[in-house]
Amino acid sequence: MPRVSDQTSCAQPKVSVAMVTYNHEKFIAQAIESVLMQEADFPVELVIGEDCSTDATRSVVQQYAARYPNAIRALLPDHNLGACENGRAVTEECHGEYIAFLEGDDYWTDRRKLQIQVELLDKEPSFILCAHRFRIFDEAANVFHDDGREGVFQRRSRMVTTYQNFLDPYVISTLTLLFRREGLRGVSSKHTARDIVFWSHLLSQGRDGVVLNRVMAVYRQHAGGMWSGLHGQASAEFLFEGAAAIVSLQGFASGSVRDAYSRRAHQVSSGWISKIGKSLVGLAEHTDRVIKGLPAEYRPGTLDRAFHRSVCTLSVALTKLFWLQANSLRWMGGGRGPSLRWLRLRCRQLAWLVALTPVLLLHGVERLLRLLRRREENVCAKAHK
Numbered sequence: 001m002p003r004v005s006d007q008t009s010c011a012q013p014k015v016s017v018a019m020v021t022y023n024h025e026k027f028i029a030q031a032i033e034s035v036l037m038q039e040a041d042f043p044v045e046l047v048i049g050e051d052c053s054t055d056a057t058r059s060v061v062q063q064y065a066a067r068y069p070n071a072i073r074a075l076l077p078d079h080n081l082g083a084c085e086n087g088r089a090v091t092e093e094c095h096g097e098y099i100a101f102l103e104g105d106d107y108w109t110d111r112r113k114l115q116i117q118v119e120l121l122d123k124e125p126s127f128i129l130c131a132h133r134f135r136i137f138d139e140a141a142n143v144f145h146d147d148g149r150e151g152v153f154q155r156r157s158r159m160v161t162t163y164q165n166f167l168d169p170y171v172i173s174t175l176t177l178l179f180r181r182e183g184l185r186g187v188s189s190k191h192t193a194r195d196i197v198f199w200s201h202l203l204s205q206g207r208d209g210v211v212l213n214r215v216m217a218v219y220r221q222h223a224g225g226m227w228s229g230l231h232g233q234a235s236a237e238f239l240f241e242g243a244a245a246i247v248s249l250q251g252f253a254s255g256s257v258r259d260a261y262s263r264r265a266h267q268v269s270s271g272w273i274s275k276i277g278k279s280l281v282g283l284a285e286h287t288d289r290v291i292k293g294l295p296a297e298y299r300p301g302t303l304d305r306a307f308h309r310s311v312c313t314l315s316v317a318l319t320k321l322f323w324l325q326a327n328s329l330r331w332m333g334g335g336r337g338p339s340l341r342w343l344r345l346r347c348r349q350l351a352w353l354v355a356l357t358p359v360l361l362l363h364g365v366e367r368l369l370r371l372l373r374r375r376e377e378n379v380c381a382k383a384h385k
Contacts, residue, residue, distance in 0.1 A: 001115070004044045005036035007070045014042035015114055015178070016094030020086050021048060021104025025055040027220060032064050034107040036071065040115045046072045048104075049090035052080040057104070091184065099181050102217075106175040109135075110216035117178040120210065128207035129179035129199075131172045133215045139222035147173075153213040160210055163203040171211045172199050175219055179209075 017035050021028055035046045050061045058076065065074040075089060091099065098118060102108065110116075117130040133153075136145040152169045153159055161171060174195050183202045203209060 001039040001041055003036065003111075004038045004040065004046070004071050005068055007043060009043070009070055012043065013045040013096040015040070015044045015098045015100060015118060016096030016181075017044065017046045017100045017102055018087075018090045018094050019046060019048045019102050019104055020051065020083070020090055021053070021057055021061065022051040022080075022083075022086070023053045023055050023057060024104035025053070025057045025060065027105040027107075028057050028060050029064075030107045031102060031104050032061075032072070034109070035102065036068065037111055038108070038114050039111045040118070042118065044071065044114060045094075045096060047075065047090050047093045048072065049075045049077075049081075049086045051082070051086045052077060094181065097181055098178050099184075100178045101174045103175065105220045105222065106218060107220075108175075108217045110214070113216040114178065116212070116214075116216075120212075121178065121180065124210070126207060127210045128183050128202050128205060129172070129177060129209040130212065131176040131178070131209065132212040132217070134173055134176055134217040134219050135215055137218050137220050139220060144218075147215075147219075156213060158210055158212045160208050161203070162208045163200070166199055166203055166209065167196065172209065173217075173219065175217045176211075 019031065019035070021031075024031070032046065032048070035044070038044060048061050048065070050058045052058070061074050062076070065072045073093065075093060077086075077089070081089065098121065100114065100117075113132070117132070120130055121127055133149055134147050136147060137143075138145060149169070149171055152171060159171065166172060172195070179202055183205060185205075186201070199209075
């Protein structure tokens with residue numbers, strides 16, 4: 001069976017692989033090679049959207065496009081488009097009957113991945129998408145992890161996922177997806193950039209999906225990742241800006257999908273809240289160390305002003321984060337359902353709490369500074385006696 005890299009022509013591809021990349025210099029070659037190694041009895045095209053990276057990612061993409069002109073088309077905008085717009089542009093350029101997603105920092109591990117998925121969808125037209133299992137590579141720790149979905153399959157070779165239950169359990173992942181191009185009808189850039197919203201769009205069209213109990217890809221966790229590299233307000237915006245799009249999908253207000261989404265949002269929000277709490281503790285500890293280490297010639301006022309600006313900036317960012325979550329949940333059905341109502345209330349309470357952070361922290365810092373200055377004055381007074 002021929003490899004994608006050996007294609008002599010790709011005039012009418014059966015499968016289009018949509019790859020978005022930004023600052024993936026260390027990983028992009030492995031991602032591209034994992035597509036080129038695919039063994040398939042049909043033509044495959046790889047469409048790469050390189051979004052004006054600040055490292056050498058574009059150079060690597062250009063070299064591969066020049067080496068494999070029958071398999072690779074590179075989209076090279078002259079200015080940064082952003083994740084949503086870049087994803088939309090790449091998807092629109094995919095001409096295949098089927099489309100697969102692969103970001104520039106992930107990679108496939110099975111040479112027959114596309115062949116297996118295409119054969120299944122060709123044979124069973126009732127499915128609109130096919131996904132599979134994967135492994136997780138933690139770049140910082142240099143270790144692989146299981147995707148944690150073994151118990152979901154319970155030794156079955158595959159499972160069917162529907163619009164009503166695709167989030168419970170959550171088994172579809174971007175790098176594993178192959179779907180029918182016709183499923184793009186009515187899609188927007190917000191749909192394609194946010195995986196949960198896109199799965200909702202595909203499965204709301206009346207056909208189910210199938211997920212294979214077969215590991216055929218690796219998801220890479222690292223600081224520059226599109227999702228794992230986002231923090232705080234940025235990650236909140238990435239997940240919750242697309243929430244309004246789900247509301248318009250048929251059947252959302254019935255409850256099952258809404259409640260499953262709210263559970264997912266609660267899991268993610270809990271993680272952010274935990275990280276924010278640790279950050280605030282770390283900030284307080286750092287401030288305490290700085291104050292205790294001040295030299296005797298410290299002039300009151302300098303640190304006070306700098307710290308005040310830092311804390312106010314942090315507080316504004318955190319307040320926006322929690323209000324954004326609360327408002328997004330309001331878009332998702334007006335607060336109907338106990339779990340949505342609880343989460344909205346929790347987010348608003350946290351927003352008010354974070355808004356008070358400058359007052360609380362500055363009060364503590366000012367008290368420490370007064371104690372420090374009083375201690376210095378006592379030392380000086382004793383020295384003069």
